[in-house]
Amino acid sequence: MSEIRILVVEDDPLIAADIEQCLNNIDFHVSGVAYDAEEAQAQLQSNTPDAVILDVNLGEGKDGIDIATVIHQQYHLPFIYLTSYADRSTIDRAKKTFPSGYVVKPFDEKDLLTSLEIALYNHAQRHTASQPQLSAVL
Numbered sequence: 370m371s372e373i374r375i376l377v378v379e380d381d382p383l384i385a386a387d388i389e390q391c392l393n394n395i396d397f398h399v400s401g402v403a404y405d406a407e408e409a410q411a412q413l414q415s416n417t418p419d420a421v422i423l424d425v426n427l428g429e430g431k432d433g434i435d436i437a438t439v440i441h442q443q444y445h446l447p448f449i450y451l452t453s454y455a456d457r458s459t460i461d462r463a464k465k466t467f468p469s470g471y472v473v474k475p476f477d478e479k480d481l482l483t484s485l486e487i488a489l490y491n492h493a494q495r496h497t498a499s500q501p502q503l504s505a506v507l
Contacts, residue, residue, distance in 0.1 A: 373489065374400035376418040378409045378436060379451070380427045384474075388422060388451065388481070395482045406431035413444055420469075420489055421448040422481075425459060434459075437466035447492040449484045451476060 375397050379385040382404070389399045400418040403409035405427050412418075421440055423433035433450060440448050449470035450463055463471060469488030472480050 372398040373420070373485075374398050374418040375485070376401050376403065376409070376412050376416075376421045378403045378406075378421060378427070378433060379424045380404050381424075384424075391476075391478045391481050395478050395485075397485065405429075406433075406436050409436045410439065413440065417444065418446065420485060420492075421446055422451050422485075423448055425450060425452040425454045425463065434462050434466060437463070437468060441466050447488040449488055451481075 375392055377385055377388050377392070377399055379388060379402070385402045385404070389402065392399050401412040401416050403412050407430075409421075409423075413421075421436075423437055425433040427433055427436075433452070437448055437450070440446050447469040449472060450468055451472045451474065452459075453474040455473045460471070469491060470484035472484050
């Protein structure tokens with residue numbers, strides 16, 4: 370099995386390092402860490418991952434929900450939110466981006482593992498279902 374590459378988008382370097390450590394412990398590979406929206410978009414273009422973990426609040430400028438919109442429309446990658454924001458208005462904004470999951474901080478390795486595994490599995494199933502069957506083409 371090939372290594373599953375995860376982009377982490379988190380503005381707090383300590384939390385980003387914690388997420389990276391958790392992902393390494395559960396056998397995922399961190400393809401990159403982006404601390405803001407611009408860096409996230411650059412990483413998506415130059416080093417496209419298999420999935421993305423997004424914080425909602427990224428400080429000034431665009432937030433994680435803005436990045437999620439780009440991921441959904443342009444990259445068609447599974448992504449999960451990992452955030453401390455669980456208020457109704459944030460959830461209402463987030464769900465319109467069609468996330469594969471929403472994990473509220475604080476988190477642990479089991480939270481990341483289960484959310485990523487389900488997100489990746491569902492994405493693979495949708496992708497397989499959208500491909501024409503060879504026998505149907507012949």
